[in-house]
Amino acid sequence: MLRSFRFTAAALALVAAAGCQRGPYRPTAHFAPATSQPVGKTQAEDPAVAALIRPYHDKVTAEMQGVLGTAPVALTKKTGESPLANFVADLQRQRAAEVLHEAIPLSVMTNGGLRAGLPAGPVTMGNVFELMPFENELVVLDAPAATVQQLFDFAARVKMAVSGATYTATPDGHALDIRIGGLPFDAAQAKPYAIAISDYLAGGGDNMVFFKNIAPRHTGVLLRSAIADHIRDLTNAGQPVTAQVEGRVKVN
Amino acid sequence: MQRRDFLRNSLLGTAGLTGLGALANAAAAAPAAKAPVKLTILHTNDMHSRIEPFPEGGGQWAGLGGMARRAALIADVRAQEPNVLLLDSGDIFQGTPYFNFFGGELEYKLMTRMGYDASTLGNHDFDNGLDGLGRQLPNAGFPFLIANYDFSKTPLAGKFQPYKVFVKQGVRVGVFGLGIELAGLVGDKNFGQTLYLDPVAKAKEMVAQLRGPEKCDMVICLSHLGYKYDNEKLDDRKLAAQVAGLDLILGGHTHTFMDAPEPIQGPDGHAALINQVGWSGINLGRLDYEFAPGAKRGGLASAAVVPVRGAC
Numbered sequence: 001m002l003r004s005f006r007f008t009a010a011a012l013a014l015v016a017a018a019g020c021q022r023g024p025y026r027p028t029a030h031f032a033p034a035t036s037q038p039v040g041k042t043q044a045e046d047p048a049v050a051a052l053i054r055p056y057h058d059k060v061t062a063e064m065q066g067v068l069g070t071a072p073v074a075l076t077k078k079t080g081e082s083p084l085a086n087f088v089a090d091l092q093r094q095r096a097a098e099v100l101h102e103a104i105p106l107s108v109m110t111n112g113g114l115r116a117g118l119p120a121g122p123v124t125m126g127n128v129f130e131l132m133p134f135e136n137e138l139v140v141l142d143a144p145a146a147t148v149q150q151l152f153d154f155a156a157r158v159k160m161a162v163s164g165a166t167y168t169a170t171p172d173g174h175a176l177d178i179r180i181g182g183l184p185f186d187a188a189q190a191k192p193y194a195i196a197i198s199d200y201l202a203g204g205g206d207n208m209v210f211f212k213n214i215a216p217r218h219t220g221v222l223l224r225s226a227i228a229d230h231i232r233d234l235t236n237a238g239q240p241v242t243a244q245v246e247g248r249v250k251v252n
Numbered sequence: 253m254q255r256r257d258f259l260r261n262s263l264l265g266t267a268g269l270t271g272l273g274a275l276a277n278a279a280a281a282a283p284a285a286k287a288p289v290k291l292t293i294l295h296t297n298d299m300h301s302r303i304e305p306f307p308e309g310g311g312q313w314a315g316l317g318g319m320a321r322r323a324a325l326i327a328d329v330r331a332q333e334p335n336v337l338l339l340d341s342g343d344i345f346q347g348t349p350y351f352n353f354f355g356g357e358l359e360y361k362l363m364t365r366m367g368y369d370a371s372t373l374g375n376h377d378f379d380n381g382l383d384g385l386g387r388q389l390p391n392a393g394f395p396f397l398i399a400n401y402d403f404s405k406t407p408l409a410g411k412f413q414p415y416k417v418f419v420k421q422g423v424r425v426g427v428f429g430l431g432i433e434l435a436g437l438v439g440d441k442n443f444g445q446t447l448y449l450d451p452v453a454k455a456k457e458m459v460a461q462l463r464g465p466e467k468c469d470m471v472i473c474l475s476h477l478g479y480k481y482d483n484e485k486l487d488d489r490k491l492a493a494q495v496a497g498l499d500l501i502l503g504g505h506t507h508t509f510m511d512a513p514e515p516i517q518g519p520d521g522h523a524a525l526i527n528q529v530g531w532s533g534i535n536l537g538r539l540d541y542e543f544a545p546g547a548k549r550g551g552l553a554s555a556a557v558v559p560v561r562g563a564c
Contacts (some may be wrong), residue, residue: 025289025423027470027499029525035512036527036535037325038316041305045320046327049365053303053320056358060349129349135379137439161477199439208397224352 064126069231071241075118076194077111080249081161084117084131085109087243089163089196091230092223096140096196099219104140105180107163108151108198110206123231123241132224137199139216142192149187150210151195161248163196168250176252198223261426288542289421292333293472295538296327296505298374298531300347301359306532317533325536326366333540335420338367339427341504342374342476345543355380356388364393370416372429372474373398374504381442382406387470397429397474400454405445415458417466423543426462429474430455430491432505451477451486452494459497469543470499478505479528488526492516498524500539507531513539 077084093107118131143151152175155162159169164183167178178185180193192195206211232243305318330336340363345356356377363371377385386408389396399414415428430451435445455473462468473491481487488503496519509530515523517522529537 021517025545027291027541027543029500029513030540030542031512035538036510036529037538038535039305039318039321039325039533041315043318043321044324045318046323047320049323049362050320052362052365053358056350056354057304060353063353064349129352135346135352 010029013176027189042154064124064129066125067122068125068128068228069123069235069241071118071120071123073242074120075243077114077117079111080159081245081247082111083243083245084114085111086161086163086245087118087241088114088223089129089161089182090115090243091226092138092196092198093163095221095226095230096138096194096219099138099221100140100217102194104194104196105164106143106151106193108155108201108208109163110160110201110208112206113156113198113201118241128224128228128231132227134198134200134223136223138219138221138223139197139199139202139212140219141197141211141216142196143195143204143211143214144192145185145187145189147210147214148180148185148193148195149175151208152185154208154210155249159249159251163248166248166250168252170252177250201209277460288544289335289423290333291331291335291337291420291423291425291470291541291543292501293502293539293541294329294336294338294536295502295527295529296322296533296536297476297502297528298343298507299340299533300343300376300531301345301351301356302348302532303350303362304348305357306534313356313532313534319366319533321395322363322533322536323366323509325344329538330367335423336367337369337418337420337425337427337472339472339474340368340371340500341474341502342372342429342431342530343376343504344371344374346376346379351379355384357391360388360391364391368394369407369418370395370397370427370429372396372476372504373401373412374476375434375437378434378438378442380442382408382446386411397427397492398431399428399458400449400451401431401434401451402447403448414454415462415466417462417468423470424466424468425467425470425472426466427472427474428455428458428462429476431476449531451475452491455491455495455498459495465499470541471497473501475501476504479503479508479510479526480506484526488528489514489516492523492524492526494519495524496520496522500524501526502537503528509535 047205075084075087089107093104097104114131117134118127152167156169156175157173165180168176202211202216234241237249302317303319307312308314344359345351350358395416396411397415403409415426418425433448435475459471462471475488478487480489488501492501493516495501501524503526507530508528510528513525513527515525517523527537529535
């Protein structure tokens, strides 16, 4: 009581002395009841907030279940040449050519860049999201012939196909008999080769370090959108979603 | 009654962490002088468009999180506590199809509904570019605080503020934001002409402003720098060690699950607490503070860059 009075008097004196000023407050932390409270299954939902979410949820669900096309046979992923990587790399090349109004001779997609295959039967937007969950952009690299040689040597080590080209992979991981658009690759060519690729791989992802110093040309198209659009285009043209392993990589 | 006992016990248990033990004792000597002001800080980081709980199906976080649940939890706290500050440390965007389809609209609307007081910007909040971010700002009924990005040469000039002062029962709480270097982390075209400024220098400037002219009793940094890197890269721990006058750093970016806040001693001997609560709204962070009216802050009073003055 006495202390309380003294404190008040002191505080009043301070106020009187300093005009409008007051003493600062000092914060003291408590860690109660927990500093990291789990938002778990036993926590009830706020019904009003749940109601706010519902129409968005329904739209997302409907969109994800929306059928874009039909695949008679599953497009699977695997190391080496795969139907899925051929499918995506080919549509990258086609879309980049459309956007940039020029021929794009080469296109690259690694097995690791594709997260799931497309199932046989109806192909949904949800399937495309699983295949390409990343916000990767389709870009074009203008690669000098020496870099293209590095690309094929990289490809030969994992027997990876390159869209627009064929080559023979030697057992010790070298690329021979490289043909681009059916013509022999000219390692002395001065004109760069345009390569359609994701911005992730263009930036050196999946150990493609040899691309890192080439400034990409943007298409402004998300790779996922390019895939979904291509499947829709096939459907509109009455065509199924198909891709084959067609011997782009010959193993010697 | 029980809760009051609990608070008192935890006050005794953790007083040393604040680095103000002596002053806490002085305050304890005059307990009936004036009821201390209580402040409950709730916080999230890196929510990454996780509107709904993680899907069931065996993943590590299956069934956890969910914004409707978080809203209920926050409402419960608000019903019990007189003063609540609800804060976020960035990367609200990206991670579920909700972002791909709606560009962050629902995230901002739900945060507004929950009554978020402020957030800062994370690198993923630039994923739809400056335009994509700008388009969603009208859906956010709370400010984005960012002191070390200069947007003056971008279409978002004037849309953000470096700090904000919240007043709770006379207690002035200054909150400012710090973002991570965008180059290399965000596509060039997505951040355009946004300039990245030195977070340490900006933090010192913010503390001087908030402790000085703004007369704040507490200074909180919303950081998207990351909790801890083993290399030279600036993190929350290095920030706390280099900047005097910080009370609390609410972190993000590294998705760190901290069991308890970590105290880091600043150059003035005053310990700042760092807290971060994982990601995706799996957890809601909570720190309770009590503000006892008292004398000048220890340590801070002697630091030239952080003048302590009475507030008007």
